[in-house]
Amino acid sequence: MSYLSPLLNRHGAVQAGGLDAGVAAHYGDPNREQRLLAGYNGKPGTAVVDLSHRGVVTVTGPDRLSWLNTLSSQSLTALEPNVGTELLLLSIQGRIEYDAHVVDDGEVTWLIVETEEAAPLAAWLNSMRFMLRVEIADASSEWAVLGSVAEVPEWTSHLRWSDPWPHIGAGGYSYAAVPEDRHPGLERPWHEYLVPMADLEAAVGVRPLAGVWAAEALRIAAWRPRRGAETDDKTIPHELDLLRTAVHLAKGCYKGQETVARVHNLGHPPRRLVFLQLDGSQHTIPAPGSDVLAGDRKVGVVTSVAQHYEMGPIALALIKRNVDPDLPLDVDDAGEKYVAAQELIVATDAGQVVGRKTGFLRAPR
Structure with a gap:
C-alpha cells in the first residue's frame, strides 16, 4: 500500500x-x-x-x-x-x-x-x-x-x-x-x-x-x-x-x-543545467518533461517547474551544452508555448580543468 x-x-x-x-x-x-x-x-x-x-x-x-x-x-x-x-x-x-x-x-x-x-x-x-x-x-x-x-x-x-x-x-x-x-x-x-x-x-x-x-x-x-x-x-x-x-x-x-x-580534466559535459524565468502572462505553468526549444529546434527538456512567490513562474531545465546562453528560448508543453529567459547555472565552457603543479584540483576561492 x-x-x-x-x-x-x-x-x-x-x-x-x-x-x-x-x-x-x-x-x-x-x-x-x-x-x-x-x-x-x-x-x-x-x-x-x-x-x-x-x-x-x-x-x-x-x-x-x-x-x-x-x-x-x-x-x-x-x-x-x-x-x-x-x-x-x-x-x-x-x-x-x-x-x-x-x-x-x-x-x-x-x-x-x-x-x-x-x-x-x-x-x-x-x-x-x-x-x-x-x-x-x-x-x-x-x-x-x-x-x-x-x-x-x-x-x-x-x-x-x-x-x-x-x-x-x-x-x-x-x-x-x-x-x-x-x-x-x-x-x-x-x-x-x-x-x-x-x-x-x-x-x-x-x-x-x-x-x-x-x-x-x-x-x-x-x-x-x-x-x-x-x-x-x-x-x-x-x-x-x-x-x-x-x-x-x-x-x-x-x-x-x-x-x-x-x-x-579532458572534456566537457554534454548537457548543462539552466535556470529559466518563464513568461508570467499566462495562468498556467508548463509540466516537467516539456520541450525546450531554440527556434524550431529542440535543445533540452524542463526538469522542474514552480510558481515562486516573488519571481513568478520559474524552472530548471537540462539543455545541450553549446546552446548560446544569450539565445531566447521557448518551452513547449503539448503545443502551449512559454517564452523563457535562460540564466546560466553550469557554465558553457565547464570542464577541461588543468591541475595545479601540486597535482591537486582545488575549488576556486
Missing part, C-alpha cells in the same frame, strides 16, 4: 503527485506558505515541510564510513558526527544511480533518499557487504523527515542533515557561471530533521506547515538539483554542478571515477 502522511488530515491539505505523492502539495495558500517557509521582513522562516515520504536507509557497524567511502563519490572516512554531506553512487559509465543526503550520529550513518530509492539502495548495499562489519536497513517506515529553511530550536534532540549546497566542499569544484559568494543557493539554507514516524504529528504540533510546492519553488530558485527530477539514465554529476557538494576529486577509486576525472 502506498504511503499517506497523517499530516494530510490537516486543514486544507491537497496531496502532491509524482516524486512527492503521499504528502501535501499545499495547505490551501501556496504563496503564503512559501513566505512562512523562507522568512520575510527580516524574520526567519517558521513553517516546516512534511517530507515523511522520503526514504531512510541506515548503515551501522565500525566499518560503515570507510566502506561507504570506497563505494561512493564522497570522502567519508573523516566525516564528523552531525555534519551533513552528500554522496553519489555511480554506474561504471559515471551516471548517477543514487544521490543520498548523509549524516552520521557517531554510531549510525543515515542516508536520506527519494521514496522509491530506499529499498533498492538497501538491497544493493547489502549485496556489497562481503566480510565487512556493517549492517544495512531500510528504515523508511520507522523514520520521518521534516524540512525547514530555519533551524527549529525545539528540535535539538532530533538528528539534522544540513544541506552543504551551495558551498564548495573539500575536494569539490564549482561548474557554476557565478562565484560562490553570489550563488542564489546562499539565500536558501536547508535542514532535514529525522523524527520517529510515531512522533511525526506531535513533533509538528501547531507549527505552520508548508507544502512541498513551497519547498520546490525555493529549491529551484537556489539552482539545487534533485534526483529523479533533474536526472535521467544518462546524467553525470558535471551537468548539474554536483561536483561542488557530492564529489571529492582527490579521493581513492570508486565506480564511475574514471568518467568523473576524464570529463573534468
